[in-house]
Amino acid sequence: MGITIRWLAHASFEIRAGDQIIYIDPSTKNTGLKESDFKSADLILVTHEHGDHCDPKLIKKIRKMGKPIIAPPTCKKTLEKAGSVWPLAEGEFMQMGDGKTTIIAVPAYNVKRFRKPGEPFHPRGLGVGFIVKVDGKRIYHAGDTDHIPEMEKLGEIDVALLPSGDTYTMDFEDSAEAVKTIRPDVVIPMHLWNKDPTPFKQKVEAETDTKVVLLSEGEEYTLE
Numbered sequence: 567m568g569i570t571i572r573w574l575a576h577a578s579f580e581i582r583a584g585d586q587i588i589y590i591d592p593s594t595k596n597t598g599l600k601e602s603d604f605k606s607a608d609l610i611l612v613t614h615e616h617g618d619h620c621d622p623k624l625i626k627k628i629r630k631m632g633k634p635i636i637a638p639p640t641c642k643k644t645l646e647k648a649g650s651v652w653p654l655a656e657g658e659f660m661q662m663g664d665g666k667t668t669i670i671a672v673p674a675y676n677v678k679r680f681r682k683p684g685e686p687f688h689p690r691g692l693g694v695g696f697i698v699k700v701d702g703k704r705i706y707h708a709g710d711t712d713h714i715p716e717m718e719k720l721g722e723i724d725v726a727l728l729p730s731g732d733t734y735t736m737d738f739e740d741s742a743e744a745v746k747t748i749r750p751d752v753v754i755p756m757h758l759w760n761k762d763p764t765p766f767k768q769k770v771e772a773e774t775d776t777k778v779v780l781l782s783e784g785e786e787y788t789l790e
Contacts, residue, residue: 569703571725572786575599577619577757579707579727583700586667590696590707590727592628593621598783604628609662612637613674613709614693615644622648636660636669638694656694670697673716674709679734687734697723703789706750710735710757713744725789726750729757730766738766745770752777754787 572580575597581588588609594600595617607628612620612635620641625648629635637645639653654660659670671694676686688710695709697720706720707727713736726748729735735757736744745753753776755763767778779787 569701569705569789570786571705571727571754571789573754573756573781573783574603575783577613577707577710577727577729579756580605581698581700581705583667586664586700588667588698588700589628590698591619591709592624593618594624595621601627603784606630608633609667609669610635611669611696611698611707612641612645613695613707614638614688615641616710619693619710620644625649634662636696638671638692640692654694666701668699670699671695672697672706672720673714674711675714676710676734677712677714678740679712697721705789706748708744712736713740713747717744717747720748723748723750725752725754725787727754727756730755730763731757731759731761733759738763738769742766742769742773745774745776749774750776752779752787752789754779754781 570582577591579590586608589607590611635651642651645651654671656673661668674693674695675690676688696707698705703724705725706723728741730741770778
């Protein structure tokens with residue numbers, strides 16, 4: 567049946583694998599999304615505490631009773647009213663009860679983008695990226711990050727979801743360099759702030775073997 571990845575908006579994604587529905591960074595804040603855009607979730611992943619990624623009210627609504635929320639330890643207090651949070655720090659992993667899904671937390675932080683000198687928008691330890699290993703495929707959601715050295719150690723990635731909109735995360739140039747480091751089969755740009763990602767697609771496909779999939783909000787890509 568394949569795995570379907572739907573870009574909802576901003577950094578929010580829905581992953582469907584069989585009858586399992588996984589959300590990464592579901593939020594109605596600054597995304598234009600509504601609660602009705604989301605189904606009941608078997609698993610919810612949150613990369614960090616900023617409101618456009620972490621929406622406790624929405625998460626409480628869409629989370630199936632007893633199903634897990636996985637987030638870095640810094641989110642635990644923010645999410646405590648949404649349900650039971652399983653904290654996962656960078657370098658840690660968790661295998662889900664179905665035996666088919668493993669969640670791996672990886673570093674995500676800024677090295678170039680700062681609120682003021684010495685104060686990055688996303689300091690190391692605030693958030694994480696996630697590798698979702700499901701049905702033998704590995705999907706990498708980078709979270710809010712710059713191009714960082716740890717990307718060299720991610721291993722084989724089937725689909726990379728990379729922030730590319732600049733200001734708080736990588737721009738098109740940095741994101742293209744990250745693709746060269748990660749070498750995924752497919753990359754989907756996100757966190758675009760309404761920028762046209764065509765230049766990113768042109769650069770990546772001219773300089774690498776990675777396929778670039780450009781999704782409009784609500785569109786999906788099926789990974790066979």
